[in-house]
Amino acid sequence: MGFLNNVLKTMKGYGNEANDAFVDSQGIRIMEQEIRDAEKSQRQANESLTDVMAEQKRLARKVNDLTASITEYSDAISKLLDADNETLAMETAEKLAELESDLDGNQAVLDSYNEQVKELKAIIKDSSKQKDALKREVLIVKSTESAQKASVATAAQFSGTNSSLRSASASMERIKAKQQKRKDKMKAARELAAESNGDGELKDKLTTAGVIGNQNSAASILDRYRK
Amino acid sequence: MSNSLDKVQAALTDFSCQDGCSFKVTATDNDDISMLTIICEDIEEFAILATASETQLLFNVALFDRSQIIEGQESALNKVMLELNIAMPLSSFALTAGIYSIFGAMSINSEAKQIQQEVLVLSENIMDALEVCQQFLIKA
Numbered sequence: 001m002g003f004l005n006n007v008l009k010t011m012k013g014y015g016n017e018a019n020d021a022f023v024d025s026q027g028i029r030i031m032e033q034e035i036r037d038a039e040k041s042q043r044q045a046n047e048s049l050t051d052v053m054a055e056q057k058r059l060a061r062k063v064n065d066l067t068a069s070i071t072e073y074s075d076a077i078s079k080l081l082d083a084d085n086e087t088l089a090m091e092t093a094e095k096l097a098e099l100e101s102d103l104d105g106n107q108a109v110l111d112s113y114n115e116q117v118k119e120l121k122a123i124i125k126d127s128s129k130q131k132d133a134l135k136r137e138v139l140i141v142k143s144t145e146s147a148q149k150a151s152v153a154t155a156a157q158f159s160g161t162n163s164s165l166r167s168a169s170a171s172m173e174r175i176k177a178k179q180q181k182r183k184d185k186m187k188a189a190r191e192l193a194a195e196s197n198g199d200g201e202l203k204d205k206l207t208t209a210g211v212i213g214n215q216n217s218a219a220s221i222l223d224r225y226r227k
Numbered sequence: 228m229s230n231s232l233d234k235v236q237a238a239l240t241d242f243s244c245q246d247g248c249s250f251k252v253t254a255t256d257n258d259d260i261s262m263l264t265i266i267c268e269d270i271e272e273f274a275i276l277a278t279a280s281e282t283q284l285l286f287n288v289a290l291f292d293r294s295q296i297i298e299g300q301e302s303a304l305n306k307v308m309l310e311l312n313i314a315m316p317l318s319s320f321a322l323t324a325g326i327y328s329i330f331g332a333m334s335i336n337s338e339a340k341q342i343q344q345e346v347l348v349l350s351e352n353i354m355d356a357l358e359v360c361q362q363f364l365i366k367a
Contacts, residue, residue, distance in 0.1 A: 022324045143280030147330070148323045150262045150276035151289045168291035170367030171272040172357050178269055 006137050007144070023145040031138045038131040042124055049120040056113040063110055066103040070096060228256045231279035231335045232263055238339035239265060244347050267350040273357075275349055279335060284342070286349050287321070287330040290357060295364050304363040311359060317348040320356070329356050 010027030073096040080089035228236075236252050243249040251266045265275040265286075278285050296304055308320035308327075318329045329352055331345050 139281055143278065143283060143285060144323065146260060146262070146278040146280065147276070147285045147287045148326075149260045150278050151287060151323055151326045151328060166272060167365070167367040168295055168357055169361060169364050172354070172361065173367065175270050175272070175354065182269065 007141055010137075010141055023141055023148055025145070028138060028141055028145065031134055031141065035131055035134045035138065038127045038134060042127040042131065045120050045123045045127065049117065049124065052113055052116050052120060056110065056117060059106055059110040059113060063103065063106050066099055066106060070099050070103060073099065228254055228261055229279045231284055232261065232277060234339070235263055235277050235279075235284060235342055238342040239346060242343050244350075248350075250346065250350075265346060267353075270350065270353055273353045275346060282335060284333050284335055284337065285330060286332075286345060287323075287328050288349065288353055289326050289328045290353070290360065291327055291364060293325045293327075297363055297365055300363040304360060307359060307363075315352055315356065317345060318352045318356075327360070329353065 010031060011023055073092055077089050077092050077096065080086075080092060232254070236254060239250045239252050248268045251268075253264045253266075255262050255264065261278070263277040265277060267273075267275070273288050273290065276287050276289075278287070293301070305322075312319050315329070318331045321328050321330050329349065331349050333341065333345055337345075
């Protein structure tokens with residue numbers, strides 16, 4: 001999306017009355033640099049994602065362990081209170097408090113890692129899309145550039161300069177004259193051919209005079225039978 | 228020379244239109260540019276330039292540059308070109324680097340017959356396009 005707009009941005013002189021839009025290789029180089037940048041940010045995001053996911057797994061394991069320990073200690077406290085072992089219950093409760101705050105801390109970090117993983121995955125997807133779009137743009141700009149180079153090369157061939165083409169009006173007049181000449185020549189050739197094909201004009205006159213022709217008309221056939 | 232341009236060159240060799248008009252094709256292939264110059268008999272000045280990218284074949288004919296437009300007539304000319312763009316068979320008007328042209332674009336997967344048709348129609352459009360534009364151009 002928006003690639004034509006981006007192509008326009010790579011054209012030098014756009015929006016400037018004095019200069020015509022012109023694709024230059026500088027613009028293409030900038031786009032190619034952008035592709036390399038997108039690739040680099042994608043690679044970096046991939047590396048970060050690997051690190052963050054490893055850390056995420058480690059923390060998830062820790063949170064699981066802590067949750068299991070908390071359940072275990074909670075059960076122990078209930079049992080100790082049932083058995084009226086207040087002292088040990090208190091000691092266990094202190095341990096439980098420590099574990100719970102440890103869990104809270106780790107859970108908070110784990111939550112932030114989960115968010116980071118989501119973000120990194122989105123960045124990777126975006127930069128991959130951006131890279132594909134840029135690659136498509138470079139292709140289009142390059143084909144525009146080669147057509148442009150071809151035009152300029154031919155203009156130079158005809159006019160001897162880089163900046164202007166030979167006069168279109170003059171060329172047109174010359175071509176029209178040439179085409180007319182060709183038509184006239186073909187017409188003359190056709191007339192000549194018609195004349196040499198059985199001496200056209202004389203044959204016509206003889207037919208009109210009834211001297212020749214009409215040998216195979218219905219009337220002439222009937223005449224043959226009447227004789 | 229790209230395979231696509233080779234294909235174009237092969238398609239146009241020994242090809243001539245009904246009027247017996249034939250096309251002369253010359254290849255230019257260097258570090259800077261790879262293209263075919265296709266010249267139709269009688270209209271040598273308006274060569275069809277064929278270039279190829281990875282996805283498409285472009286056939287472009289430079290008609291005139293901005294310096295040939297009568298002063299103050301550029302907008303009117305541009306409007307006429309846009310208005311006629313759809314009506315022109317297979318070709319469109321374009322402006323690149325100050326040079327006005329008509330062009331046709333097609334897939335690089337096109338068959339020889341389609342390439343011949345494209346080039347033939349484009350060559351027929353040249354004089355028609357110029358006739359329309361002439362009123363806006365400085366007389367020679």
